[in-house]
Amino acid sequence: MEHTIDEHGSHGGFVSRYVFSQDHKVIGLQYLITGLIMALLGGIIAVIFRSQLAWPNREVLSPEAYNSFVTMHGTLMVFWVAMPVLIGGFGNFCIPLMIGARDMAFPTLNMLSYWTFFLSSIVILVSFFVPGGAVSAGWTAYAPLSVDARFTGVNWGMSLWLVALILEFASMLMGGVNYITTIFNLRAKGLTLMRLPMLVWMEMIAAVLFMFSVGPLIAGGGLALLDKSIGTHFFRVTAEGQGDPVLWQHLFWFFGHPEVYVVLIPGLGIIAEVITACGRKALHGYKAIVYSTIAAGVLSFVVWAHHMFVAGLNPLLAVGFSITTILISIPFFILSVAFGLTLWGGSIRITSSFLFALGGYLIFIIGGVTGLFLGAQTADIYLHDTYFVVAHFHYTFFSSIIMGTIAGIYHWFPKMFGRKMNETLGKVHAVGTFIFYNLFAFPLFFLGLAGHPRRYSSALEYDFLAKYQWIHHLATGAAIILVALQIIFIYNFFKSMFTGEKAEKNPWRATTLEWLAESPPVHGNWGNASPVVENGPYEYSVEGDSDDFRPQGKLIPTHVKH
Amino acid sequence: MLPENISTFGHLVDNLILIIFVITLMVTVLAFGIIIYAVIRYNRNSNPHTTYKFGPFISKIIYLDAAMIVFDLIIAYASVSGWAHVIMRSRSDLISEHKEYVDVRIIGRQFFWSFNYAGLDNKMDTNDDFIIANKLVVPIDTLVLLNLTSGDVIHSFFAPHLRLKYDAIPGRSMDVWFKATKTGSYEIACAELCGAEHYRMKAKLEIVTKEQYKSWLNERSGALSVR
Numbered sequence: 001m002e003h004t005i006d007e008h009g010s011h012g013g014f015v016s017r018y019v020f021s022q023d024h025k026v027i028g029l030q031y032l033i034t035g036l037i038m039a040l041l042g043g044i045i046a047v048i049f050r051s052q053l054a055w056p057n058r059e060v061l062s063p064e065a066y067n068s069f070v071t072m073h074g075t076l077m078v079f080w081v082a083m084p085v086l087i088g089g090f091g092n093f094c095i096p097l098m099i100g101a102r103d104m105a106f107p108t109l110n111m112l113s114y115w116t117f118f119l120s121s122i123v124i125l126v127s128f129f130v131p132g133g134a135v136s137a138g139w140t141a142y143a144p145l146s147v148d149a150r151f152t153g154v155n156w157g158m159s160l161w162l163v164a165l166i167l168e169f170a171s172m173l174m175g176g177v178n179y180i181t182t183i184f185n186l187r188a189k190g191l192t193l194m195r196l197p198m199l200v201w202m203e204m205i206a207a208v209l210f211m212f213s214v215g216p217l218i219a220g221g222g223l224a225l226l227d228k229s230i231g232t233h234f235f236r237v238t239a240e241g242q243g244d245p246v247l248w249q250h251l252f253w254f255f256g257h258p259e260v261y262v263v264l265i266p267g268l269g270i271i272a273e274v275i276t277a278c279g280r281k282a283l284h285g286y287k288a289i290v291y292s293t294i295a296a297g298v299l300s301f302v303v304w305a306h307h308m309f310v311a312g313l314n315p316l317l318a319v320g321f322s323i324t325t326i327l328i329s330i331p332f333f334i335l336s337v338a339f340g341l342t343l344w345g346g347s348i349r350i351t352s353s354f355l356f357a358l359g360g361y362l363i364f365i366i367g368g369v370t371g372l373f374l375g376a377q378t379a380d381i382y383l384h385d386t387y388f389v390v391a392h393f394h395y396t397f398f399s400s401i402i403m404g405t406i407a408g409i410y411h412w413f414p415k416m417f418g419r420k421m422n423e424t425l426g427k428v429h430a431v432g433t434f435i436f437y438n439l440f441a442f443p444l445f446f447l448g449l450a451g452h453p454r455r456y457s458s459a460l461e462y463d464f465l466a467k468y469q470w471i472h473h474l475a476t477g478a479a480i481i482l483v484a485l486q487i488i489f490i491y492n493f494f495k496s497m498f499t500g501e502k503a504e505k506n507p508w509r510a511t512t513l514e515w516l517a518e519s520p521p522v523h524g525n526w527g528n529a530s531p532v533v534e535n536g537p538y539e540y541s542v543e544g545d546s547d548d549f550r551p552q553g554k555l556i557p558t559h560v561k562h
Numbered sequence: 563m564l565p566e567n568i569s570t571f572g573h574l575v576d577n578l579i580l581i582i583f584v585i586t587l588m589v590t591v592l593a594f595g596i597i598i599y600a601v602i603r604y605n606r607n608s609n610p611h612t613t614y615k616f617g618p619f620i621s622k623i624i625y626l627d628a629a630m631i632v633f634d635l636i637i638a639y640a641s642v643s644g645w646a647h648v649i650m651r652s653r654s655d656l657i658s659e660h661k662e663y664v665d666v667r668i669i670g671r672q673f674f675w676s677f678n679y680a681g682l683d684n685k686m687d688t689n690d691d692f693i694i695a696n697k698l699v700v701p702i703d704t705l706v707l708l709n710l711t712s713g714d715v716i717h718s719f720f721a722p723h724l725r726l727k728y729d730a731i732p733g734r735s736m737d738v739w740f741k742a743t744k745t746g747s748y749e750i751a752c753a754e755l756c757g758a759e760h761y762r763m764k765a766k767l768e769i770v771t772k773e774q775y776k777s778w779l780n781e782r783s784g785a786l787s788v789r
């Protein structure tokens with residue numbers, strides 16, 4: 001489909017260009033920056049409650065506050081960092097550029113999506129300061145603990161949490177509709193689906209997974225709000241035994257498991273872009289990766305009850321859910337092998353973005369294999385709700401949400417701001433983050449094996465746990481350094497934005513379409529030209545070529561309609 | 563790192579964890595080795611130019627994937643057979659297999675465990691029932707039937723040394739069982755976030771000899787009748 005040029009945001013003043021902008025690049029950066037601020041907040045919260053864990057006798061936090069901090073850390077990191085950064089940020093910034101479009105299909109909806117998200121961010125932050133404090137029932141908000149103020153003393157906090165979540169989901173749905181429509185309708189001439197850059201595939205699959213899974217939880221959130229406000233008992237149990245708290249778990253995890261893939265696979269997409277551009281080699285098994293990811297996405301809808309093996313599920317049902325869960329290792333195994341074969345035989349440029357992508361890839365492998373312990377239901381009897389689970393999902397999430405995101409920032413920073421980030425600082429940041437992340441998170445597997453339940457504000461109450469207090473000291477120390485290290489990144493980010501080395505159009509000599517645009521691209525992306533695609537997305541080092549990459553397409557001048 | 567196992571089925575859990583550990587360790591070490599070697603061998607300095615043809619992917623992945631499927635089958639088999647033994651046996655089956663058993667109804671509340679014993683007649687809801695808080699006393703080598711429920715929010719009965727964890731959910735009652743193999747005093751924890759004092763909702767697990775249990779039961783049944 002031919003797209004006429006309407007250079008969104010090129011008219012009007014500062015406000016309509018950069019605040020209430022309809023330009024996908026501005027909206028992408030708004031999402032990215034908001035998400036990174038939330039990430040910093042989530043990290044600081046983590047450092048505070050980890051200090052409580054390391055030194056429980058000093059009572060850094062009261063038990064109530066500890067539960068609130070843990071809950072808000074999880075909530076912020078999943079819904080206000082992973083979603084806006086990976087979906088809102090990279091999705092918005094990269095998709096139209098990578099497919100040769102001038103903007104999203106629905107620019108106004110896109111703007112509305114960001115501002116709905118912004119509103120949800122305000123609501124979730126305000127929930128810290130209402131009477132009773134922020135929600136303290138865990139990021140999974142299991143009923144009836146979450147829906148009845150008698151149990152935690154939290155009242156407004158939970159209502160605002162639900163409202164914020166529903167707003168956030170609405171915002172991400174608007175984004176998802178936009179991504180899918182855009183990818184299907186606004187691709188440049190010659191850009192078939194099997195020529196899409198992997199990140200675009202991943203964003204599309206993520207958007208579809210999110211759209212199919214989020215409905216039940218939005219409905220569940222509405223019901224929980226009714227339970228809280230007008231005293232219904234969908235999830236609360238009355239004296240007569242009516243109402244079922246397990247229903248909430250089903251609704252939450254029916255959404256929750258696809259959701260973890262929603263925030264995982266765009267990160268893997270970023271890793272794929274970075275390792276091909278830095279490895280000077282095609283992505284090996286492109287179609288296998290696409291089909292595997294789709295298979296994993298489909299499977300993710302039939303694994304949700306593995307979060308509920310010991311919640312009184314029909315034991316026979318648990319067998320089925322365990323087998324589907326174990327099976328999901330196969331598509332991700334194929335994907336991991338494909339990434340490995342991509343590195344093999346390349347001519348790798350070790351840049352900051354490559355180090356982050358490599359670190360993310362290694363961390364993802366550990367996250368993946370440890371999932372087998374939890375998917376096997378008999379081992380899960382013991383490991384469920386222990387630190388083993390905490391370590392496992394930190395490994396999966398961190399690979400994508402932190403390592404993938406930062407790899408993407410170093411990679412696309414020249415395109416975003418027309419300047420490069422400092423590579424020396426970047427490499428220090430990459431190596432430091434990888435080392436201290438592992439020092440923080442790996443010991444938690446051992447705590448889990450020792451039987452340490454999660455969400456305890458002190459381990460000293462139990463004899464069988466008190467002897468492992470040194471692991472809490474180690475993890476807390478490493479976590480503090482990990483968060484402090486990010487100062488290097490913040491400094492590098494803002495310094496480079498204004499004084500970094502000027503970047504040309506294609507500083508990494510990468511193939512995909514976004515590198516044909518100016519750095520940073522003008523409103524409307526392509527000026528008086530349109531990209532036409534001639535090649536696959538990763539034609540690096542093709543035999544017989546004089547140069548080591550073939551751009552995916554070229555710009556052809558077009559008649560511009562204003 | 564696992565605490566000492568004191569139940570008849572604990573080894574099923576421990577062995578499964580060990581099997582998965584061996585498999586995943588192999589896969590991870592191999593993967594890390596290959597990836598790190600690739601990055602060293604094929605970086606720009608040691609391999610300044612690369613050319614390659616687009617070859618088929620399937621021929622490279624098929625054996626690796628077959629191996630992974632075999633690993634998955636081993637894990638699934640071990641897990642399902644363990645599950646069939648630990649969780650899938652009904653209360654009536656267990657009773658018919660054992661001559662003697664101890665019946666305990668457990669109610670989780672913010673923030674304590676109450677253990678309701680059937681008393682001397684070994685029948686629930688009779689006059690000699692009694693309740694004690696935060697202490698589960700059971701005889702060694704005897705089937706213990708637990709019936710779990712909650713009086714307020716969701717709790718989770720977790721006895722790490724028994725390798726047993728199961729939720730206590732308001733409005734539901736769920737059966738699990740164990741047989742202890744060693745006497746001694748152990749700890750029971752709550753494994754599902756249940757409020758501010760979740761971290762200290764603990765109970766003692768006392769495994770005693772059959773004789774000790776009998777005299778303890780006699781003593782208690784007289785003293786603490788609630789109905």
